[in-house]
Amino acid sequence: MEKQTITIYDVAREANVSMATVSRVVNGNPNVKPTTRKKVLEVIDRLDYRPNAVARGLASKKTTTVGVIIPDVSNMFFASLARGIDDIATMYKYNIILANSDGETQKEVNVLNNLLAKQVDGVIFMGHRITDEIRAEFSRSKTPIVLAGSIDPDVQVGSVNIDYRQATKEAVDLLASHGNEKIAFVSGALIDPINGQDRMSGYKEALENHKLKYSEGLIFEAPYSFKEGLALTDRILNSGATAAYLTDDELAIGLLDGLIDKGIKVPEEFEIVTSNDSLLTDVARPRLTSVTQPLYDIGAVAMRLLTKMMNKEDLEEKTIILPHSIYEKGSTK
Incomplete structure (x- = not known):
């Protein structure tokens, strides 16, 4: 029946x-x-x-629903951000629709349009970069949008992040101060402004401070996954690097395992600093030294910023930078 x-x-x-x-x-x-x-x-x-939430939404012109776009639900970095978003959303009685975009431009556009068609009151976007296609959709839409863990170089959209340039500079400073002259920079796509602009300039600044030469041969781009980190091991060793700064914890674990498989001692013969301080960094042996980002807070603050925008409150600041630090564990001397 x-x-x-x-x-x-x-x-x-x-x-x-x-x-x-x-x-x-x-x-x-x-x-x-x-x-x-x-x-x-x-x-x-x-x-x-x-x-019926839809019927109530029609009456009030509000659906009290927020769309959250994530490039990879299984990556702990984004999972921790989503946790912070969800807790604040619950506090303000908003429901969340979580959508996975796989970090692909066309899919991001489709997912965003699907959410807007569901009349969400706001959107939190976590993507590796703001493509022209997605920016065009943002500007066409009247719906408030906030970026979490993503940067808008044109500063048109509200965002919550850490200072990636400064964090990278400190990480590479640490490796250089231990006498490493060739430090690999291992990141996701350099077309992503967080990697190609902010982190890269921090990397170069640290090299300059220590009078080290910048070399293209020490720059490695790879998708964020354990397998890719493992696959890069030979190339990183062949570059002559004795240390690496990586922009993703899964990549870092892949490299760590690759080095251990080759009998290379970490940190005695090779040092590693990673970027997200997710649970993975503590599961690894040795535990991984990492930049610490307040991931939960980035999500929570992004959601709070969005509630202010949805309620048309005055904003002191649309671009919010939260504090970071470097947590030295077992992968550095």
């Missing part, structure tokens, strides 16, 4: 009140007599009535 959808009309008839009264009870409006409220709530309970 098909389950009948219970409507507000059924509840009103059963409780012998008007639909407006049921609506007031459901929306927590105080102008309802306690006895009436109790009667209506009992009927709602007995019939298992669930207000």
Whole structure:
């Protein structure tokens, strides 16, 4: 037997009140007599009535739903951000629709349009970079959008990050101060401004401070995965590098395993600093030295920024930079 959808009309008839009264009870409006409220709530309970969010959205022009676009749900970096977003969303009574974009431009555009078609009140976007295609969609849309862990070089969209340039400079400074003259820079796509602009300039600045020569032969681009890190091991060793700074923890674990497989001691013969300080850095042996980002906070602050935009509150700052540090563990001397 098909389950009948219970409507507000059924509840009103059963409780012998008007639909407006049921609506007031459901929306927590105080102008309802306690006895009436109790009667209506009992009927709602007995019939298992669930207000239709879409219908409520049409009436209020708000769906109290937020779309969250993630490039890779399985990557711990994005999972931690999503956790922070979800907790604040719950606090402000917003529901979340989570969508996976695989970091592909066309899929990002499709996913964004699907969310906007669902009339979400706001969107949090985590992508490796803001492509022209996705920027065009952002500017066409009237819906508030905030970036978490992504940078908009044109600063048109609100965003929450750490200072990636400074963090990379400190990481490479640490490796150079241990006497490493050839330090590999291993990152995701350099077309992503966080990698190609912010982190790269931090890397170059640290080399200059230590009077080390910049060399293209020490720059490695790879998709963010354990397998890719493992596959890069030979090339990184052949470059003459004795240390590496990596922009992703999975890549770093791949390289660590590749080095151990070759009998190379970490950190005695090769030092590693990674970037996200996810759980993976503590699971590895030796534990990985890492830049620490307040991942949960980046998500939480992004969601709070979005609630302000959705409620048209005044914003002191659209670009928010949170503090970072370097946590020295077992992969550096």
